[in-house]
Amino acid sequence: MKRISILGSTGSIGTQALDVIAENEERFQVAALSCARNTELLCRQIEKFRPAAVAVEREEDASSIAAEYKDVEVYWGREGLEAIASMEDCDMVLNSLMGMRGLEPTLAAVNAGKDIAFANKETLVVGGELVMKAVRDKGVKLLPVDSEHSAIFQSLQGSGQNEIRRIILTASGGPFRGFSLRQLESVTLEQALAHPNWSMGSKITIDSATMMNKGLEVIEAKWLFDVPLDKIQIVVHPQSVLHSAVEYMDGSVIGQMGNPDMRIPIAYAFSYPDRLDLGTMTESLDFFSLKDGMSFYPADRDVFRTIDLAYEAARMGGSCPVVLNGANEVLVEMFLKGKIRFIDIQNILIKVMETHEPKYNLSIEGILEEDSRIRDDVRKMI
Amino acid sequence: MKRISILGSTGSIGTQALDVIAENEERFQVAALSCARNTELLCRQIEKFRPAAVAVEREEDASSIAAEYKDVEVYWGREGLEAIASMEDCDMVLNSLMGMRGLEPTLAAVNAGKDIAFANKETLVVGGELVMKAVRDKGVKLLPVDSEHSAIFQSLQGSGQNEIRRIILTASGGPFRGFSLRQLESVTLEQALAHPNWSMGSKITIDSATMMNKGLEVIEAKWLFDVPLDKIQIVVHPQSVLHSAVEYMDGSVIGQMGNPDMRIPIAYAFSYPDRLDLGTMTESLDFFSLKDGMSFYPADRDVFRTIDLAYEAARMGGSCPVVLNGANEVLVEMFLKGKIRFIDIQNILIKVMETHEPKYNLSIEGILEEDSRIRDDVRKMI
Numbered sequence: 236m237k238r239i240s241i242l243g244s245t246g247s248i249g250t251q252a253l254d255v256i257a258e259n260e261e262r263f264q265v266a267a268l269s270c271a272r273n274t275e276l277l278c279r280q281i282e283k284f285r286p287a288a289v290a291v292e293r294e295e296d297a298s299s300i301a302a303e304y305k306d307v308e309v310y311w312g313r314e315g316l317e318a319i320a321s322m323e324d325c326d327m328v329l330n331s332l333m334g335m336r337g338l339e340p341t342l343a344a345v346n347a348g349k350d351i352a353f354a355n356k357e358t359l360v361v362g363g364e365l366v367m368k369a370v371r372d373k374g375v376k377l378l379p380v381d382s383e384h385s386a387i388f389q390s391l392q393g394s395g396q397n398e399i400r401r402i403i404l405t406a407s408g409g410p411f412r413g414f415s416l417r418q419l420e421s422v423t424l425e426q427a428l429a430h431p432n433w434s435m436g437s438k439i440t441i442d443s444a445t446m447m448n449k450g451l452e453v454i455e456a457k458w459l460f461d462v463p464l465d466k467i468q469i470v471v472h473p474q475s476v477l478h479s480a481v482e483y484m485d486g487s488v489i490g491q492m493g494n495p496d497m498r499i500p501i502a503y504a505f506s507y508p509d510r511l512d513l514g515t516m517t518e519s520l521d522f523f524s525l526k527d528g529m530s531f532y533p534a535d536r537d538v539f540r541t542i543d544l545a546y547e548a549a550r551m552g553g554s555c556p557v558v559l560n561g562a563n564e565v566l567v568e569m570f571l572k573g574k575i576r577f578i579d580i581q582n583i584l585i586k587v588m589e590t591h592e593p594k595y596n597l598s599i600e601g602i603l604e605e606d607s608r609i610r611d612d613v614r615k616m617i
Numbered sequence: 618m619k620r621i622s623i624l625g626s627t628g629s630i631g632t633q634a635l636d637v638i639a640e641n642e643e644r645f646q647v648a649a650l651s652c653a654r655n656t657e658l659l660c661r662q663i664e665k666f667r668p669a670a671v672a673v674e675r676e677e678d679a680s681s682i683a684a685e686y687k688d689v690e691v692y693w694g695r696e697g698l699e700a701i702a703s704m705e706d707c708d709m710v711l712n713s714l715m716g717m718r719g720l721e722p723t724l725a726a727v728n729a730g731k732d733i734a735f736a737n738k739e740t741l742v743v744g745g746e747l748v749m750k751a752v753r754d755k756g757v758k759l760l761p762v763d764s765e766h767s768a769i770f771q772s773l774q775g776s777g778q779n780e781i782r783r784i785i786l787t788a789s790g791g792p793f794r795g796f797s798l799r800q801l802e803s804v805t806l807e808q809a810l811a812h813p814n815w816s817m818g819s820k821i822t823i824d825s826a827t828m829m830n831k832g833l834e835v836i837e838a839k840w841l842f843d844v845p846l847d848k849i850q851i852v853v854h855p856q857s858v859l860h861s862a863v864e865y866m867d868g869s870v871i872g873q874m875g876n877p878d879m880r881i882p883i884a885y886a887f888s889y890p891d892r893l894d895l896g897t898m899t900e901s902l903d904f905f906s907l908k909d910g911m912s913f914y915p916a917d918r919d920v921f922r923t924i925d926l927a928y929e930a931a932r933m934g935g936s937c938p939v940v941l942n943g944a945n946e947v948l949v950e951m952f953l954k955g956k957i958r959f960i961d962i963q964n965i966l967i968k969v970m971e972t973h974e975p976k977y978n979l980s981i982e983g984i985l986e987e988d989s990r991i992r993d994d995v996r997k998m999i
Contacts, residue, residue, distance in 0.1 A: 389871060393775025397892040400901065470904050480874065485892040486899030487881050488874040489771060492862065499869050510779040510867040517868030519783065522852050522913035530910035 239352075239505065240267035240286075240319055241329045242340055245276045247436050248331035248354045248380065248497060253280060255502045259511055266325035269316055274300060281307060288322055290315035316340040321347035327505070329380070330355040333438050334564050335557075335606060338362045342599065345369040345377075352504035354380035356455040357564070361557045361602055363458035378504035379459055382433075383452055385500030386478035386491035387460060392508070394483070401482040402462055403490070404452060405472040406534060407432050409443040412473060416538050422577045424570065432475040432495045441567045445580050446534065450545025454556055457549060464549055469542060471532040474525060493520050540581050544588055553595035554605045555588070561606040562587045565613045575617060583616060621734075621887065622649035622668075622701055623711045624722055627658045629818050630713035630736045630762065630879060635662060637884045641893055648707035651698055656682060663689060670704055672697035698722045703729035709887070711762070712737040715820050716946050717939075717988060720744045724981065727751040727759075734886035736762035738837040739946070743939045743984055745840035760886035761841055764815075765834055767882030768860035768873035769842060774890070776865070783864040784844055785872070786834060787854040788916060789814050791825040794855060798920050804959045806952065814857040814877045823949045827962050828916065832927025836938055839931060846931055851924060853914040856907060875902050922963050926970055935977035936987045937970070943988040944969045947995045957999060965998060 243249045256263045265284035270277045271292045288308035297311035310318045320340040328344040329352040337355035427444040442448035480490030502511045548555040566580045638645040647666035652659045653674045670690040679693035692700045702722040710726040711734040719737035809826040824830035862872030884893045930937035948962045
């Protein structure tokens, strides 16, 4: 029986993870759950999965949950997340938090010796070096849940010492694929939230529309697979059937395909190296239903300038990815609140990165400070 | 240093295998070579690769080669092939023979404890049970070289005990994809020999045009991967980029892609589980050059009736695949000689299989007898 804690259990990944657990209760058990403010759903999850502990964002929510569920340990705030990430009766932590606030709980879980099912790319973007060092030191597994990184991970199974020539990181291209810069100027929030293939949280959906998501994934892939940036190629593939692939030095390309269903990578991370029989949950990929087949295009980096920003930030290293990510998190939030236009996200990011003076050898506190500073700066700019 | 013998060194696979060996002479050495009658090319290969032994079809060719190359052991005939397949100073035998005459040398090599690089599907079609039993008993490796089976094998690496839901065996569809039965009646030899993607020997090129090749590959896959027939799905994929794939029970599909270049699967079989750096030989797959993307269609079994014949023969087992294969070998030969029309190949096969009374528990002699009998019968029918 594997005991799993879920950070972010009321989000898109969290709820799908609970689906997987519910269908495989002979293998998995929920150790702890956490959410920010969606306590209504959290309470339903508590009743169904009977976790030993939960964590929420606010103290008042913690109190009312504790009053209702006497046998559940209830934590709150940043420390609450870290408490359930490192609690004793737990084997694996699914980090499906949104944004870089997943960094500290990830480190807490790794340092407590937990395996991590990882769906929180911002954490590796800002703290890749620290996290990967802790993972190596503690000898835990960091198992990717992002569909692309899971695809790469699956394509690397059995590869032994074989050298990688290239990672092919596929991208749907989002709702604005083929748009010109001018067209991007007048797109609406509603359009930006309408992702063609995947149903996801709003932050990642906007990141997909700006292509920043793919930029962040490049940085995530660099850390997860220890591959230089120039070996990671973004390939736009609108049908999202090939989830990503690896080319080896003999020219052979191994890729993972499937219907866009996050329960496949979630289940794989939970049960790795075994696969679960998801017979009742997942439909087989019907190659014949792919009306336009599978098509592939280069990313338009002149329009979606977030891609070059991400490569450049990763190349520079140090505080650069921290600043890019922190600024992006604030800008997406402002766009979601209707305070800026869609195109402003990348325009302001370009300005921010142009003027940023990189700092190096950041500790965890240094990262948090840099993140906090850039968020203030960006808020002031608007 | 791995010492490799090549059965069929002057054919398409054989010459490409020698290219791979020539480019990797620090790893591989040629132990022995064989050909049927192309002794001119064989002599050039002897001079370049200095094998200890060679085998040819006819005694007179053996004599003249022996006179010219005093330090080479020269064998001839069926026994000659078996002698070099089982010779002492050899680690691996590449079987790139054409047709079921590869059966006895394969068994000789396996029984002598050699690993096999396998590019001779007819041998498994007629003798799969015997060959696989010998492979298990001797603990040798049978490494597929056919591009589809290599793709499946590559997709199975690192799969551990994970259950297979389906094997997706891709097919280019050959030069007559989309043709009606009526159109097939008037196609020419020249058209049948013009394969859209692969440059191969004439027997396999005609088999690709009739789709019998895919039928034989289904049977080969069943034996190589120990998978029931109903889990092997033929998917027509005209671009031949996805060389085949495996769907696991979680719905995840792992596939192998690449340019159509047989040196990739040959090199993989030679150096498994390592991959060779084929940097100078193989171009990277350019996803962006796939103008029509990758498309997928069901096979038209009403037109290409060889497919159902192959599934049915494999389902019946015993002598059925032997008879189907033997009849097909003769019919392809006759078509190549202009004695029958293209459509006659499948029409006569249908007749042959309708009237065949299956025999079971065939020994190797029984298989050879059955093969010989059906060849005579088919020759008499025309």
